[in-house]
Amino acid sequence: MATREQTASAGQSVYIIDGARTPFLKARGRPGPFTPVDLAVQCGRPLLLRQPFAPQAFDQVILGCVNVISEEMNPARVAALRLGLGEDMPAFTVQINCGSGMQSIDTAARYIREGSADLILAGGTEALSHSPLLLRQDAVEWLSDLQQARSPAAKLQAASQFQPGMLKPVIGMERGLTDPIAELNMGQTAEVVAHLFGITRQQADEYALQSHQRLAHAQAEGWLENEVVPAISRDGDLYRADDGVRPDNSLGALAKLDPVFEPPHGQVTAGNSSQITDGASWIILASEQAVKDHGLKPIAKIVDSQWSALDPKIMGLGPVLAVTDLLKRSGHAKDEIDLWEINEAFAAQVLGCLAAWEDADFCRTVLDLQQPFGPLDRERLNVNGGAISLGHPVGTSGNRIVLHLVNALRRKQLRRGIATECIGGGQAGAMLIEMLEEAHP
DSSP states (O other): OOOHHHHHHHSOOOEEEEEEEOOOEEOOSSOOSOOHHHHHHHHHHHHHHTSSSOGGGOSEEEEEOSSOOGGGSSHHHHHHHHTTOOTTOOEEEEOBTBTHHHHHHHHHHHHHHHTSOSEEEEEEEEEGGGOOEEOOHHHHHHHHHHHHOOSHHHHHHHHTTOOGGGGSOEEHHHHHTBOTTTOOBHHHHHHHHHHHHTOOHHHHHHHHHHHHHHHHHHHHHTTTTTTBOOEEOTTOOEEOSOOOOOTTOOHHHHHTSOBSSSTTTOSOBSTTBOOOEEEEEEEEEEOHHHHHHHTOOOOEEEEEEEEEEOOGGGGGGHHHHHHHHHHHHHTOOGGGOOEEEEOOSBHHHHHHHHHHHHOHHHHHHTSOOSSOOOOOOGGGBSBTBOHHHHOOOTTTHHHHHHHHHHHHHHHHTOOEEEEEEEETTTEEEEEEEEEOGGGOO
């Protein structure tokens, strides 16, 4: 049986041609200005307008989305039609929680590598502010009884069973962020990781502060201008930049926040967790034939990817497994990776991954390494901040970190990078990217 490395080398090369994302907009207690498809369209239009080929040239569209709203079932197809890709354009939506945006890239890369497609639009979109409010189960049963009652007396009897508490809705996202197997929400799994590796509240807050400082610096320097395209709402409001960053944040302010998931002694707060956010991202992938046919200028190449799984209670450690296996297969040493993007679901989770790689027992028993993987150079990790300062639109983030990794490597004139994320339910994805020399500015 062929190994994954042999399979990848035997197939066609997969190139990243271009990409863009919307500003990430923080949810503010009410539905935001864009639905998931609105975001995908706002992101896609300027991206497609700058390409030298017609939108109909794509072979298919693949879009990650987790919180699909009822008016936009299969948002990939709805977005493709609104973007003018044609009625005959196949499009489908993928869902693997936090990895959905990366899964769209990986699925597209496999189609291209095997020769069944040449040009694919792969993305991720999420409007967490539009997550539904659900009826409580007792309200559902009451409405069912009322609907099935036939006589006036029966209807009156059913109506009399109403209780005011039935009006209190269930927040759909809250349910979605609770693992049904481990019976822990995602923040509680981060607390487990923090406990396992002794991550302190101060360490988590220091990491969170650094995330805000790095993103604020990147915005001030204009490093995100080639990545972020403005979005215009139906009301005509213009959104130019990510709005969750707090340049004036401080350790003192972060220290005042109460633990959210395990009060009063937990490590995870709203300040050192990823933000609830709306946003979309697209990446254009092409084969060598498409590059020749359309006169394209590739930026980078997708070398390989890895999907791994572990106990849902420690889902935050997933990147450690995925990355380690990816590097084993590629033959690259840790220090050959110039930049790293680890999605910042929680500061304690990122720090837990770094600690696990330095833990001799964990590396030996879980990763099958005779020696510890070793420390990651923090100056190469999430160099322009991450989800703590930027936000984590769940279906988008995996796409965004790949896109940003490519842009950061290009700006710094570096060659190789890995993007990875933990995934709710106890999984992880990782992707190895190599820049093309002619793509450097």
